[in-house]
Amino acid sequence: MSRLPIQIKLSDSKKEKPDPQTLVFGRNFTDHMFIADYDEGKGWHSPRIVPYAPVTLDPASIVLHYGQTVFEGLKAYKSEDGTVRLFRPEENMKRMNLSLDRLCMPRIDEEQALHALTQLIQIEKDWIPTLPGTSLYIRPFVIANEAFLGVAPAKKYQFYIILCPVGSYYKEGIHPIKILVENEFVRAVKGGTGGAKTAGNYASGLKAQEAADKKGYSQVLWLDGVERKYVEEVGSMNIFFKINGEVITPAINGSILEGITRKSILQLLRHWNIPVQERKLSMDEIRGAYENGQLEEVFGTGTAAVISPVGELNWDGYKMIVNDNKTGPLSKKLFETLSNIQNGNEKDSFAWILKLNSELAKLA
Amino acid sequence: MSRLPIQIKLSDSKKEKPDPQTLVFGRNFTDHMFIADYDEGKGWHSPRIVPYAPVTLDPASIVLHYGQTVFEGLKAYKSEDGTVRLFRPEENMKRMNLSLDRLCMPRIDEEQALHALTQLIQIEKDWIPTLPGTSLYIRPFVIANEAFLGVAPAKKYQFYIILCPVGSYYKEGIHPIKILVENEFVRAVKGGTGGAKTAGNYASGLKAQEAADKKGYSQVLWLDGVERKYVEEVGSMNIFFKINGEVITPAINGSILEGITRKSILQLLRHWNIPVQERKLSMDEIRGAYENGQLEEVFGTGTAAVISPVGELNWDGYKMIVNDNKTGPLSKKLFETLSNIQNGNEKDSFAWILKLNSELAKLA
Ligand SMILES: Cc1ncc(COP(=O)(O)O)c(C=O)c1O
Ligand SMILES: Cc1ncc(COP(=O)(O)O)c(C=O)c1O
Numbered sequence: 001m002s003r004l005p006i007q008i009k010l011s012d013s014k015k016e017k018p019d020p021q022t023l024v025f026g027r028n029f030t031d032h033m034f035i036a037d038y039d040e041g042k043g044w045h046s047p048r049i050v051p052y053a054p055v056t057l058d059p060a061s062i063v064l065h066y067g068q069t070v071f072e073g074l075k076a077y078k079s080e081d082g083t084v085r086l087f088r089p090e091e092n093m094k095r096m097n098l099s100l101d102r103l104c105m106p107r108i109d110e111e112q113a114l115h116a117l118t119q120l121i122q123i124e125k126d127w128i129p130t131l132p133g134t135s136l137y138i139r140p141f142v143i144a145n146e147a148f149l150g151v152a153p154a155k156k157y158q159f160y161i162i163l164c165p166v167g168s169y170y171k172e173g174i175h176p177i178k179i180l181v182e183n184e185f186v187r188a189v190k191g192g193t194g195g196a197k198t199a200g201n202y203a204s205g206l207k208a209q210e211a212a213d214k215k216g217y218s219q220v221l222w223l224d225g226v227e228r229k230y231v232e233e234v235g236s237m238n239i240f241f242k243i244n245g246e247v248i249t250p251a252i253n254g255s256i257l258e259g260i261t262r263k264s265i266l267q268l269l270r271h272w273n274i275p276v277q278e279r280k281l282s283m284d285e286i287r288g289a290y291e292n293g294q295l296e297e298v299f300g301t302g303t304a305a306v307i308s309p310v311g312e313l314n315w316d317g318y319k320m321i322v323n324d325n326k327t328g329p330l331s332k333k334l335f336e337t338l339s340n341i342q343n344g345n346e347k348d349s350f351a352w353i354l355k356l357n358s359e360l361a362k363l364a
Numbered sequence: 365m366s367r368l369p370i371q372i373k374l375s376d377s378k379k380e381k382p383d384p385q386t387l388v389f390g391r392n393f394t395d396h397m398f399i400a401d402y403d404e405g406k407g408w409h410s411p412r413i414v415p416y417a418p419v420t421l422d423p424a425s426i427v428l429h430y431g432q433t434v435f436e437g438l439k440a441y442k443s444e445d446g447t448v449r450l451f452r453p454e455e456n457m458k459r460m461n462l463s464l465d466r467l468c469m470p471r472i473d474e475e476q477a478l479h480a481l482t483q484l485i486q487i488e489k490d491w492i493p494t495l496p497g498t499s500l501y502i503r504p505f506v507i508a509n510e511a512f513l514g515v516a517p518a519k520k521y522q523f524y525i526i527l528c529p530v531g532s533y534y535k536e537g538i539h540p541i542k543i544l545v546e547n548e549f550v551r552a553v554k555g556g557t558g559g560a561k562t563a564g565n566y567a568s569g570l571k572a573q574e575a576a577d578k579k580g581y582s583q584v585l586w587l588d589g590v591e592r593k594y595v596e597e598v599g600s601m602n603i604f605f606k607i608n609g610e611v612i613t614p615a616i617n618g619s620i621l622e623g624i625t626r627k628s629i630l631q632l633l634r635h636w637n638i639p640v641q642e643r644k645l646s647m648d649e650i651r652g653a654y655e656n657g658q659l660e661e662v663f664g665t666g667t668a669a670v671i672s673p674v675g676e677l678n679w680d681g682y683k684m685i686v687n688d689n690k691t692g693p694l695s696k697k698l699f700e701t702l703s704n705i706q707n708g709n710e711k712d713s714f715a716w717i718l719k720l721n722s723e724l725a726k727l728a
Contacts, residue, residue, distance in 0.1 A: 026514045052423070055421045055422070055423050056420055059397060059416070060393060060503070064505065065503070065505060067431050067433070068567050069428060071429055104571055139513060143428055149389070149390030149528060150390045151573070151599060153574065162424060185555045191589065192551075192556075192568055199428070199429060199431025199563065199567070200563060200565065200568060202515050203433075204557045204564060206432070206515070207468055226590050
């Protein structure tokens, strides 16, 4: 991508846009995508926006066998007046580089990637839904496409950005979910890839998720892989506990993904002078707080749902009902504040928003 | 695959076969491949042998984002008289089903997969090199090809078998390698996917491998992810230690891949009445044995090299030179016995060999 101009080839035919009322997550893709190639010795090159089309991979491509791939996830929001807002996209590009490093993959130029992203969104802006809660989900990802059956970093990669209009996570308003604390399976361990956004972390979680589904729980809460005592995170969310007036979230320790929503929540809480701690938090401590009536709120944080209040935690059959299974006041306030910043209904006091127009103006 | 006949479409043009003297691992593929499709509700269907060609995947395919994929690796050997031998292929199909289970993917019919494999090899038998040490590497794999950006088991999969003639691992005869004991990174942990042959396990190992390469070590020895004390395995090999006349290999514990070479070595050792133990083995114990002069041999076992003697183990700067950095007598005997069974120079006393012709006769 090294400061090269982006070639643009527009699609001859446009797909029908899905009904924003019934949009589901991750099933509809826009008319175009961004691609850049990487070859060892040559670096990133040939950045282009092309019609959305299948990826062609040699059957021996490293990504299919040895999982050398990383991804990101963020959203663009469009308000009634047509303004398109991105939420902290530079953080996603930064995190993508951390993931690329961990997987021995070549770094991208963060600024160029952001330019590519904004140009692609500009072309696809009619795809961004405006109904409350809807948005355009953005999926940048890099795959190793060298044909080689050897366990070694590839010499060839492709960087893609695809886009996907998504519906409101909470069609009937924000509501609590039930979470199962996972005792058998482990998502990640210190020294592993848990801190990176890479495919293998998600594949390894499917088995536990399937078992939780069967028991009527929508997500699992992962514990640390070493002592199996400390909480880590949930499916694709970080987790927060409000105990006796203080908000506690697991510290970044190498096996947890550092969520951008998590980071923003921490900033908001500190700004509001609510005591927060990033530290180890054991299930025993949570159970103790519950028994003392001090477990006030529990919520997950992530790009998909922003805030997901937890109404029930099941730890090996011991059920903790949090805040009467209702959305707590802090969860609600955080959800509304962040959502309003994202859709432009509240002042962007922390400079988290990148407006599409101002970014494009820089390119002009 | 459910007992359906395999459609065969032969290639119009044949690729040039590589020089068996200079063959490298994993770079040359034969003219055809096997494919079958899976759709939820329909099961496996449309088994076919077709010209080797690129895989076409929607950019949102689950395998590219969430790593739902498993693979196997085995070899076919051809002797001068044209007999083609497969080494315990039914074990690979069995292990593939274990891996598929762990990754929430649909099981294959092991017998049908074996039939597909033998038919494909029959078509490609001219690709099998006959020089000593050369063979045809066989890579069955399954990928999730549903287009969905959600962390959930896919509803669509493809099963592939691709083939790849490979050279001798030891061009200048069997010789010891240098191994670095890994203290920072972890490959797998109990409760994770280490026991399955899946992409994420290999991606997570690249960083440590890269650091070892730079220090002049050809592989890393993984320690357990919990206590970081017990040896697990090496890159793509299991590991054995001969200490004071006894052979010890880490017990299968959920985080180690159960190698088919490992299993065969254990059978051979027991048959020879050499004391063997499958148990936890700590680096402290190994160091103690070394200091007492009782660390007699160390070797890795796997399909690629069969036996790989270890001449040096570096544990955090403490270097243990094993058997004067020479291939030990037991390593040599195991290598020769297994290699000779595989290429037909020794009697197949354990019924490990499946001859291509007798398998094809069953199909006729
Ligand atoms: C494993 C994991 N943890 C946490 C998160 C939350 O991160 P973010 O707030 O950046 O969406 C995600 C999702 O993106 C995730 O996949
Ligand atoms: C992680 C790992 N361990 C061990 C092995 C050895 O297994 P096998 O003897 O079946 O080749 C392999 C390679 O196949 C492997 O990938």
